Amino acid sequence: MIRRFSTYLYNHPGVLLALLLGPPLGWMLMIYLGSLAALLFQSFYYLDGFTGQVVREFSFLTYRDLFSAAHMTIVLKTVVMALSVTIGSVLIAFPLAYYSVRYAGKRLKVLLYFAVLLPLWSSYIIRVYAWKLMLAKEGIVSWFFAQLGLSGVLEWLLSMPIVGGASLSVSNFGLFLVFTYIWLPYMILPIQASLERIPHSLLDASGDLGARPLQTFRRIVLPLALPGVVAGSIFTFSLTLGDYIIPSIIGDSTPFIGMAVYSYQGTAGNLPLAAAFTVLPMVMMVFYLLGARKAGAFDAL
Amino acid sequence: MKNKNLGLAITMWAVVTFLHIPFFVVMLYAFTTDSSTFTFPPPGLTFKWFGVAWSRADMWAALSLSTRVAAISTLVALVLGTLAAAAVYQSHFFGREAVSFLLVLPIALPGIVTGIALRAAMGEAGMTFNFWTIVIGHATFCVVVVYNNVLARFRRSNPSLVEASMDLGADGWQTFRYVVFPNISSALVAGGMLAFALSFDEVIVTTFTAGQQATLPIWIFSQLTKPRDRPVTNVVAFFVVIVTTLPILWALFQNRKFEEQTQND
Amino acid sequence: MSSPPFLALLISMNPAISFEQVSRHFGTVKAVDEASFQVSDGAFFTMLGPSGSGKTTCLRMIAGFDLPTSGTIRVSGQEVTNLPPYGRDVNTVFQDYALFPHMTVAQNVEYGLMIRKVPKTERQKRVQEMLDLVHLPDVGSRKPNQLSGGQRQRIALARALINRPKILLLDEPLGALDLKLRQQMQIELKAIQQEVGITFVFVTHDQEEAMALSDQIAVFNQGKIEQIGSPHDLYEHPQTAFVANFVGTSNLISDDIAHKLTGERSTFSVRPEKMHILHEQTPIPANHYRLQGVVEDVVYLGIFTRFAVRTSEGLRLQVIDQNREAQDERRGDVVQIIWAKEALNKLAD
Numbered sequence: 001m002i003r004r005f006s007t008y009l010y011n012h013p014g015v016l017l018a019l020l021l022g023p024p025l026g027w028m029l030m031i032y033l034g035s036l037a038a039l040l041f042q043s044f045y046y047l048d049g050f051t052g053q054v055v056r057e058f059s060f061l062t063y064r065d066l067f068s069a070a071h072m073t074i075v076l077k078t079v080v081m082a083l084s085v086t087i088g089s090v091l092i093a094f095p096l097a098y099y100s101v102r103y104a105g106k107r108l109k110v111l112l113y114f115a116v117l118l119p120l121w122s123s124y125i126i127r128v129y130a131w132k133l134m135l136a137k138e139g140i141v142s143w144f145f146a147q148l149g150l151s152g153v154l155e156w157l158l159s160m161p162i163v164g165g166a167s168l169s170v171s172n173f174g175l176f177l178v179f180t181y182i183w184l185p186y187m188i189l190p191i192q193a194s195l196e197r198i199p200h201s202l203l204d205a206s207g208d209l210g211a212r213p214l215q216t217f218r219r220i221v222l223p224l225a226l227p228g229v230v231a232g233s234i235f236t237f238s239l240t241l242g243d244y245i246i247p248s249i250i251g252d253s254t255p256f257i258g259m260a261v262y263s264y265q266g267t268a269g270n271l272p273l274a275a276a277f278t279v280l281p282m283v284m285m286v287f288y289l290l291g292a293r294k295a296g297a298f299d300a301l
Numbered sequence: 302m303k304n305k306n307l308g309l310a311i312t313m314w315a316v317v318t319f320l321h322i323p324f325f326v327v328m329l330y331a332f333t334t335d336s337s338t339f340t341f342p343p344p345g346l347t348f349k350w351f352g353v354a355w356s357r358a359d360m361w362a363a364l365s366l367s368t369r370v371a372a373i374s375t376l377v378a379l380v381l382g383t384l385a386a387a388a389v390y391q392s393h394f395f396g397r398e399a400v401s402f403l404l405v406l407p408i409a410l411p412g413i414v415t416g417i418a419l420r421a422a423m424g425e426a427g428m429t430f431n432f433w434t435i436v437i438g439h440a441t442f443c444v445v446v447v448y449n450n451v452l453a454r455f456r457r458s459n460p461s462l463v464e465a466s467m468d469l470g471a472d473g474w475q476t477f478r479y480v481v482f483p484n485i486s487s488a489l490v491a492g493g494m495l496a497f498a499l500s501f502d503e504v505i506v507t508t509f510t511a512g513q514q515a516t517l518p519i520w521i522f523s524q525l526t527k528p529r530d531r532p533v534t535n536v537v538a539f540f541v542v543i544v545t546t547l548p549i550l551w552a553l554f555q556n557r558k559f560e561e562q563t564q565n566d
Numbered sequence: 567m568s569s570p571p572f573l574a575l576l577i578s579m580n581p582a583i584s585f586e587q588v589s590r591h592f593g594t595v596k597a598v599d600e601a602s603f604q605v606s607d608g609a610f611f612t613m614l615g616p617s618g619s620g621k622t623t624c625l626r627m628i629a630g631f632d633l634p635t636s637g638t639i640r641v642s643g644q645e646v647t648n649l650p651p652y653g654r655d656v657n658t659v660f661q662d663y664a665l666f667p668h669m670t671v672a673q674n675v676e677y678g679l680m681i682r683k684v685p686k687t688e689r690q691k692r693v694q695e696m697l698d699l700v701h702l703p704d705v706g707s708r709k710p711n712q713l714s715g716g717q718r719q720r721i722a723l724a725r726a727l728i729n730r731p732k733i734l735l736l737d738e739p740l741g742a743l744d745l746k747l748r749q750q751m752q753i754e755l756k757a758i759q760q761e762v763g764i765t766f767v768f769v770t771h772d773q774e775e776a777m778a779l780s781d782q783i784a785v786f787n788q789g790k791i792e793q794i795g796s797p798h799d800l801y802e803h804p805q806t807a808f809v810a811n812f813v814g815t816s817n818l819i820s821d822d823i824a825h826k827l828t829g830e831r832s833t834f835s836v837r838p839e840k841m842h843i844l845h846e847q848t849p850i851p852a853n854h855y856r857l858q859g860v861v862e863d864v865v866y867l868g869i870f871t872r873f874a875v876r877t878s879e880g881l882r883l884q885v886i887d888q889n890r891e892a893q894d895e896r897r898g899d900v901v902q903i904i905w906a907k908e909a910l911n912k913l914a915d
Binding site for chain 2: 027028029031035092098100116117125126133140
Binding site for chain 2: 629630631650651652656657658660661662664665666667668677678681682725726729
């Protein structure tokens with residue numbers, strides 16, 4: 001019986017394909033794409049201020065609400081944070097990746113690889129919690145600064161507007177630190193991959209043609225490492241844009257996109273606005289991804 | 302040249318330290334006698350919080366839920382991911398590249414998008430948020446992890462093996478059982494482990510698709526608003542760090558052994 | 567396989583394989599174009615041709631890995647055209663051996679029997695028989711990656727033969743072996759075939775190999791069969807220019823020159839070793855054709871001397887001559903090229 005069915009499938013490859021592809025594709029289309037579509041539709045409904053009910057009629061009201069000053073500040077804040085985190089990660093990740101590829105011996109390279117892998121594998125929420133611990137006013141970071149006699153520097157940093165706050169763990173600077181820390185492995189790995197793809201002979205050739213190490217770095221290494229940087233930036237940018245856990249643990253309570261979404265769909269019952277808030281980062285990411293593709297980031301992934 | 306090396310090396314080690322210090326710090330706090338603040342250095346060290354954490358029923362419930370969700374989601378992801386990988390490997394059909402793109406979307410898009418999309422859709426469909434809604438969410442973004450692993454394994458395998466098996470008299474099912482499945486088993490294990498870890502650790506999508514239940518990450522998240530409970534949270538954090546570090550250390554150890562073996566040949 | 571007496575009679579009367587106007591198209595590409603041939607029971611049949619000529623595609627269609635676009639394939643009189651591989655009494659030795667890496671050698675060899683639910687004791691007995699047949703009695707418990715290329719090839723053979731198929735297909739099985747091993751395996755294969763008495767269908771691009779092993783050879787070119795015959799037939803009487811130059815080398819005499827020599831307007835071929843070089847003045851023996859030309863190149867190879875000659879008509883010829891007299895010819899010398907009349911082979915082109 002099974003054999004007859006097997007023979008039928010052998011002679012009808014189309015049926016076999018349908019059987020194989022059906023369940024996963026069906027799941028993704030129905031559950032995932034369907035949900036995304038539902039979300040998009042929601043963003044075109046609006047919340048009636050008087051009744052508190054969602055009105056299911058096509059309208060741009062919600063989007064107008066989204067583009068109001070208050071909401072746009074939220075978006076702006078999030079985007080600025082995402083950009084700073086991206087830049088910060090690149091600056092920190094690059095030396096590690098570069099050293100690992102260029103100067104590390106085989107053993108060290110393996111060790112470094114696992115050293116980067118470890119944070120990636122461990123629990124996200126625990127890592128965030130660890131930073132809350134560390135950044136607390138009485139915590140290890142303050143203690144460290146005090147030991148170095150640099151308490152004054154810390155005070156000065158915390159007294160700055162926008163960036164500062166009551167303590168590191170409720171300041172935007174602290175938030176920036178934590179975001180950068182959490183996404184760092186996602187930036188290190190693509191950069192490392194693209195650096196590794198640069199053949200040694202290119203660097204030798206550059207030196208042979210008279211360039212000094214710094215020039216070789218600027219003109220050969222950096223452009224070739226760029227796809228990796230862009231690939232990593234996709235992660236740091238996108239992940240920061242949508243995160244609401246970290247800003248609610250660290251940082252003052254001024255909202256970011258993620259938190260706005262969460263609060264609007266929850267107690268405020270304004271699902272359309274929450275949906276609209278979500279559509280914005282989605283659209284941003286699509287443009288970013290298209291630009292990244294042009295910069296060759298997808299080959300580096 | 303040497304100087305540049307040195308500066309770079311120092312920076313590099315600084316970054317590595319930066320990456321790992323939080324783990325040591327958080328593990329240290331499991332022993333502090335201080336029960337309400339994060340004072341450093343810790344005023345004293347004690348084991349008593351371990352006992353307190355052990356008796357917390359809500360913590361065990363969260364752990365159990367996380368484990369069950371991860372197990373079922375991984376199972377679903379294994380099936381769907383393998384089917385999709387087989388389809389993509391086997392045939393050239395219209396929209397083949399689109400399948401890979403579609404499967405990676407749940408992970409590629411910000412968690413909040415996936416989360417709220419699922420919540421909106423489930424709400425529309427009138428579903429109550431329970432164990433199964435969490436599983437649906439998790440399975441959706443775990444599929445791609447299995448898919449990538451299995452597809453890569455398929456691509457590395459010898460296509461003649463299936464033909465050889467059929468040539469020797471085995472039909473499609475027998476060939477799968479005796480030849481294909483043993484070959485992809487290592488990819489299934491790897492993909493399954495990754496999926497399990499991903500599901501276990503996930504927070505954002507889970508908060509949107511869960512009802513009253515708390516998975517372990519959600520439990521930890523809710524603990525953060527309870528300063529009096531900090532010692533228990535610290536103990537849990539301690540164990541989580543250990544459990545997640547062990548596989549990496551084991552893999553590193555395996556790698557070292559492998560290196561030594563190949564050097565001896 | 568047991569079959570009723572009538573069927574057995576029918577089977578014994580039928581050719582082992584019958585290909586009837588079989589074609590395989592891939593879109594607009596005709597990988598196999600109306601191939602027809604028959605393979606006698608117990609024969610060593612080779613499909614010979616360059617890469618892409620369609621020979622491997624034909625093999626795959628006999629095995630069942632590919633289904634023909636049109637035409638009929640029969641095995642022992644029964645039609646198998648659309649049957650899947652596991653429904654045919656045919657087994658294959660693959661070019662890359664395709665041994666199952668996760669199974670031991672013994673498990674590999676007994677696979678076909680295991681599928682057919684042959685009891686374990688019987689399986690073990692037959693596995694040992696096969697391993698003895700291929701001269702590898704002790705490797706049963708090893709894994710394929712612990713064997714050398716030549717050993718793997720023999721295990722692949724054992725795995726196929728243990729099922730006692732009507733037909734054994736071999737897809738360029740010796741291609742990955744070095745020269746010495748290949749020649750040794752050729753001898754062993756032929757011996758096994760004669761001992762076991764099964765029909766062998768062999769695919770290769772190496773014409774020497776084909777000549778050494780086969781009872782019948784089908785020469786493939788661009789999806790079509792140019793000629794089928796015994797090695798002797800193909801060598802002595804090639805029917806097309808392609809066959810003339812693929813099986814050994816030939817000199818092609820164009821129809822103008824042929825017309826002058828024989829009166830017939832047709833292309834002919836002559837084997838280089840059937841030609842001789844004579845001094846310009848030497849009288850030519852009777853019943854020989856003669857052309858005059860200039861020596862362009864001489865290579866002395868001990869057993870014989872190889873000449874490249876350009877005739878006065880502008881024809882380039884290769885001559886392989888054992889004649890002592892020819893050895894003192896030099897570049898630039900004017901010579902006569904002669905060959906016996908019966909050595910001239912008419913091409914059907």
